[in-house]
Amino acid sequence: MSLVEQAIAKLRGAAAPGKIIQRGAPAPMAHVTSVATDDLEHTAKNNKVLAIDSAAMRANGYLPELDMDRPFAEYFRQIKRPLVEKALSTNARSDEPDTRIIMVTSALPGEGKTFTSINLAFSLARERDMSVLLVDADVLKPHISEIFGIRQDPGLMDALLDEKLAIESLVMTTNVQGLSILPAGRMAEGAAEMLVSNRMRHILRRLLTENSRRIVLLDSPPIIATSEGRALTKVAGQVVLVVRAGKTLQAAVKGALAQIDPARMSGIILNDARLSLTESFYGYGTYGSQKDEKTTAD
Secondary structure: OOHHHHHHHHHHHHOEEOOOOOOOOOOOOEEEEEOOOOOHHHOOOOOEEEEEOHHHHHHOOOOOOHHHHHHHHHHHHHHHHHHHHHHOOOOOOOOOOOOOEEEEEEOOOOOOHHHHHHHHHHHHHOOOOOEEEEEEOOOOOOHHHHHOOOOOOOOHHHHHHOOOOOHHHHOEEEOOOOEEEEOOOOOOOOHHHHHOOHHHHHHHHHHHHHOOOEEEEEEOOOOOOOHHHHHHOOOOOEEEEEEEOOOOOHHHHHHHHOOOOOOOEEEEEEEOEEOOOOOOOOEEEEOOOOOOOEEEOO
16 A cells, blocks of 8 residues: 555544534625835835634634634644744755745645635744735635635736736735735636746745745645646645545545645645544644654644
């Protein structure tokens, strides 16, 4: 049995389906305010601040319920720690994608990757020595932009279409310290080609240059279902795959993993699973050599 098969077997064998959180009625989750500035140094930056309503996000199922807030915070601490350590390490080769670019994806739609991206972003924002930029890179179905009410704002695709557009001018700061968001922007033909273009690589380098302690978190389209998702695996330094317990077929997981460079594969997050009465809703597996293989579920 291969390493991938062993890891999948552990994830599938350990978990039984279990609900994490229920979606509530729609409610406003964020609103944008403008901040005036006379500082010339910031003229290329976005002067909009996105005020996120955490209570509304809980009600809509994008953050854990209050009684699960503490255990979820611990789950995501365990998930993010190896990602942060790798992100802050020096890349082996300068021509490789920067490990500060982390892609969250799934094999197919409906696995919970956007929920995971949002909660991972909030967890990363709590780090004292870094900030996180959550990028809505799911340009086909821009859920992040819709959730935060910025679907009509210019974003990633606009910067890809217009090389004169400063990417940092599209980044929105939020009222959550350490967290900023880049909308998906307008949809255009040939998105898959643009996402793997030199312009995309330039944009990502620019975002990292603007803040050397920034992690860029890409909420990506599903890998098997879209060519855009597969394209993004070429520009991300780390890839995390979200798998839904009791739903994702082993063949789908294998198919998704086959599309990812093993050197960039940083882990699998098992979503929507209750392991036992005393264990968590999330499992996290890392991939490497046989010696380094481990799977934890705490």
